Amino acid sequence: MNAPRFSNAARYWRSPLVPDADMVTAEYYDHAFTPHWHDAYTVPVIEAGAECYDYRGSRYVAEAGSVPVINPGELHTGARAVDAGWRYRVFYLPVPFVEGIAREMSPRAASPWFAAEIIRDADLARRLVIAHRALESAGSRADPLAAETALVDAVSTLLARHALERPSAAPPAADAVRVATMKARLADDILEPVTLAELARTVGLSTFHAARLFTRETGLAPHAWRNQLRIVRALPALRAGASIADVAAASGFTDQSHFTRHFKRAFGVAPGRWR
Template structure:
């Protein structure tokens, strides 16, 4: 019996039932996500096939029926784990929404929810998340869709939400990394040399690059490109021309922007915008 090979096909969309969230319905075979992060909680449910990804220093495989949650701001990758590829549904849930829901469920103030790195293998949760995602996508019954969404996300929080470990006081290295981030995000369209970044924190270019990469999981140029891509979403959503967004974001041209955008989001910016 021949297995079905998935094709690279993705659709991003939004719903007024969850303002600020992006949702994705996709299948992939050849596409590989380069190291990147999202500002939201990434909550996928694998419907078929299997995905492999690197996250928090380890490799994981998420097969059909699993829920590989990624915390906001955490660098990760993504590619097929088996020859067929994988199909999944993803909810990129805003941090403030998940935090407010956690407090609503608990009935009191809560720390920001955090999830362990391990793949969640909970068939009941997977069914709830997939059903909510389908109802939100069809938009046939908003009442049923919103109820299913709150049920699925509250179940995720109750069963697997954790409190992030106490963050130690900032060190000199942390301060230097923060200073370099400020330099990198100050004017995204302005050229910046590694020696300028290093001079700002009193280190050699070699040591500055090594410190930054160790702290963030990405070298300075790659981290800056991620910021550029994240900030490009708002003007794209507002209807700005892709070429104008590329120039304003600091990419050399539209093709350069498109190439990086597709590596992170799985679709070119024009297609993301139209969906």
């Protein structure tokens, strides 16, 4: 007998105990996340089912009990890996928060960095779920001190057992400099229309070679990378209560439906529901 499939339902929420962090409690059946990134450490715990995702040039399958951490700013996708879909809890932890705990553990600690391999550590998964549930209920009758203690315990366990130092970056090659230049041009004014020809001229390449280089190095075509940047930059205004139509216009999207479509592909819910 086949297991009942999950629905497509997600609840994003925040806690005053973790300033600027986002958390989500969700399950998905047929939603597929397009390539996107977050500015925070993404720390999920798969509670049931399984999720597959593309990350750093490989495909991974995270089953129940696993912790597939994604580093800040790194491109990834997400979709079901089994017929029923998957259910998970996710922390989106700000970089300063994670770095702060790392420094408390060791004053010489650098920015924590996690390998691409899925973390399979049942005790860690248990601690993360306890902390997530405690934060979710801390606004009601739960003890906020207990919730914060559980969070620090979970994150410090993650860092102590699985964090690495980020590999030293090699001097940028010519192609990396070209891609950085194109990114800067796309990010400079997200409301200004930019043609591929203009982008190519900034790095002295043909339109064909500029588009191919950018896509190869970032994993996204220039227009898709710019739309993802627009979504990330739209989050503060959305949190602050600005109307979705105003946020869409200020972020450079054609209209509200255009913004909503791209937002849902990256976050799994419409912007109104996310807020």
